[in-house]
Amino acid sequence: MTGRLTIAGLGPGDASLVTPEVSTALASATDVVGYAPYVARIAPRDGLTLHPSDNRMELQRAREALQLASEGRHVVVVSSGDPGVFAMASAVFEVFEASPQWRDLTIALLPGVTAMLAAAARIGAPLGHDFCAINLSDNLKPWPVIEKRLRLAAEADFAIAIYNPRSASRADGFQRALEILREAGLSERLVVFARAVSTVDEKIETVPLREARPEMADMRTLVIIGNSSTRRVGRWVYAPRQAG
Amino acid sequence: MTGRLTIAGLGPGDASLVTPEVSTALASATDVVGYAPYVARIAPRDGLTLHPSDNRMELQRAREALQLASEGRHVVVVSSGDPGVFAMASAVFEVFEASPQWRDLTIALLPGVTAMLAAAARIGAPLGHDFCAINLSDNLKPWPVIEKRLRLAAEADFAIAIYNPRSASRADGFQRALEILREAGLSERLVVFARAVSTVDEKIETVPLREARPEMADMRTLVIIGNSSTRRVGRWVYAPRQAG
Numbered sequence: 001m002t003g004r005l006t007i008a009g010l011g012p013g014d015a016s017l018v019t020p021e022v023s024t025a026l027a028s029a030t031d032v033v034g035y036a037p038y039v040a041r042i043a044p045r046d047g048l049t050l051h052p053s054d055n056r057m058e059l060q061r062a063r064e065a066l067q068l069a070s071e072g073r074h075v076v077v078v079s080s081g082d083p084g085v086f087a088m089a090s091a092v093f094e095v096f097e098a099s100p101q102w103r104d105l106t107i108a109l110l111p112g113v114t115a116m117l118a119a120a121a122r123i124g125a126p127l128g129h130d131f132c133a134i135n136l137s138d139n140l141k142p143w144p145v146i147e148k149r150l151r152l153a154a155e156a157d158f159a160i161a162i163y164n165p166r167s168a169s170r171a172d173g174f175q176r177a178l179e180i181l182r183e184a185g186l187s188e189r190l191v192v193f194a195r196a197v198s199t200v201d202e203k204i205e206t207v208p209l210r211e212a213r214p215e216m217a218d219m220r221t222l223v224i225i226g227n228s229s230t231r232r233v234g235r236w237v238y239a240p241r242q243a244g
Numbered sequence: 245m246t247g248r249l250t251i252a253g254l255g256p257g258d259a260s261l262v263t264p265e266v267s268t269a270l271a272s273a274t275d276v277v278g279y280a281p282y283v284a285r286i287a288p289r290d291g292l293t294l295h296p297s298d299n300r301m302e303l304q305r306a307r308e309a310l311q312l313a314s315e316g317r318h319v320v321v322v323s324s325g326d327p328g329v330f331a332m333a334s335a336v337f338e339v340f341e342a343s344p345q346w347r348d349l350t351i352a353l354l355p356g357v358t359a360m361l362a363a364a365a366r367i368g369a370p371l372g373h374d375f376c377a378i379n380l381s382d383n384l385k386p387w388p389v390i391e392k393r394l395r396l397a398a399e400a401d402f403a404i405a406i407y408n409p410r411s412a413s414r415a416d417g418f419q420r421a422l423e424i425l426r427e428a429g430l431s432e433r434l435v436v437f438a439r440a441v442s443t444v445d446e447k448i449e450t451v452p453l454r455e456a457r458p459e460m461a462d463m464r465t466l467v468i469i470g471n472s473s474t475r476r477v478g479r480w481v482y483a484p485r486q487a488g
Contacts, residue, residue: 011263014265015264016263016264016265017264017265017355018263018264019261019262019263019357020261020262020264021258021260021261024260058485082357082361082365083365083369084361084364084368084369084371084372085361085371085372087372089365089368089369090372090373090483090484090485091485092369093477093480093482094482094485096477096478096480097475097477109364109365109369111361111362111364111365112357112361113263113326113355113357114361117328117356117358118355121326121328121354122353124328124333124353125333125337125353126328127328127329127377128328128330128331128333128334128337129334129379130376130379131376132374132375132376132377132397132400132402133371133376134374135373135374140485140486141486142487145401148400149401152397152399153400155396156376156393156396156397157389158376231341233337233341234340234347236337236340238333238334238337240334240337240338241302241334241335241384242385243385243386
């Protein structure tokens with residue numbers, strides 16, 4: 001048997017948002033590797049070994065997955081959302097690049113519904129015009145880079161999807177991000193806080209940026225800042241197709 | 245029977261990328277409304293009326309869908325990819341906002357795998373770091389706005405996903421976009437041309453920006469410009485998680 005590595009996105013949480021392609025891959029997997037809360041979404045069965053691991057173990061996890069695949073297993077690395085958006089795919093390629101012994105391994109990536117798409121769908125169409133996605137975690141990039149990108153995104157009048165707005169290790173990062181956007185003149189923009197979309201913990205809240213407070217977000221929240229044309233209609237928030 | 249309107253994303257093309265949520269909605273629909281090539285992806289059955297329409301008919305199509313739903317039908321508006329990303333959701337809300345008589349209608353949006361996620365998964369992980377998505381169509385926004393956003397996106401060192409790079413009505417827009425990015429110093433960046441991903445017409449090509457030519461893209465192509473750290477490893481292209 002030839003081993004192979006599949007890097008799959010499980011979508012935001014609900015089983016009805018897992019693509020059939022991903023379900024098929026999981027059905028033939030011998031091993032599932034991932035962050036424990038995502039691995040917990042996979043039903044145990046005979047012939048399948050689950051390998052849950054802690055947060056921030058991305059590189060070790062990628063190495064484990066590549067090693068298992070090289071031994072002839074069919075390994076599925078699972079991420080929430082889409083594996084290529086602030087998830088496991090880049091970490092796997094970092095290890096893969098540094099490890100020529102695995103260069104001939106069969107690898108496939110299976111896309112998924114990333115958090116910003118699920119969040120946008122719940123509230124309307126805030127990503128219906130040009131937008132950007134910024135990971136607010138500064139574990140892997142200097143904070144000044146994040147500040148610069150926020151300022152340029154505001155100047156470009158992009159809607160802004162913010163991933164990982166808050167974590168225990170960066171208590172004030174999101175606070176500072178909100179300040180930067182207010183300084184850039186965006187106080188009246190609509191801000192959507194979408195928490196744990198499609199799970200039992202789902203909560204969606206929309207406020208103008210001037211009323212946004214850091215504690216409205218936690219580790220499970222995706223934040224979308226509207227562009228200059230983003231507006232409410234009834235219970236919905238959307239960006240018109242026309243530029244503002 | 246109470247009418248309702250569901251705005252659903254069919255993913256990039258292959259049936260294995262349609263979410264179960266969308267399949268369920270289609271199974272109970274009485275009417276499917278959309279651009280003809282997308283409606284053609286829905287299997288005909290008794291009790292289901294298909295309403296295909298031409299390109300650039302977004303507002304008329306949205307009005308037709310809202311009208312049918314208000315008459316008690318269960319209408320599914322279909323888009324390729326995700327309905328909220330440069331697709332039908334914003335057009336529906338534009339009509340909805342202008343039409344108070346439909347304000348009480350039940351509306352739901354079902355996310356899908358948008359083109360840039362499918363394209364990224366085929367080639368590796370070019371969206372693994374901060375990125376933006378720009379619709380190059382200038383039907384609904386002035387070209388100078390697009391130029392400004394391209395320049396700011398380059399300055400922010402975002403990976404850039406370009407939707408609708410070319411259409412018959414804008415022969416030189418994409419050519420100009422490539423020039424702007426070269427002027428911004430991005431000539432060595434990797435550019436991925438991903439055409440018709442997950443269909444029989446799929447074709448993926450990666451070149452440095454200095455070698456990119458407009459005719460490498462057509463109406464079915466999604467283009468991803470890498471950031472300053474994006475690199476090749478074997479047959480793959482990926483953005484490391486670390487900033488460049």
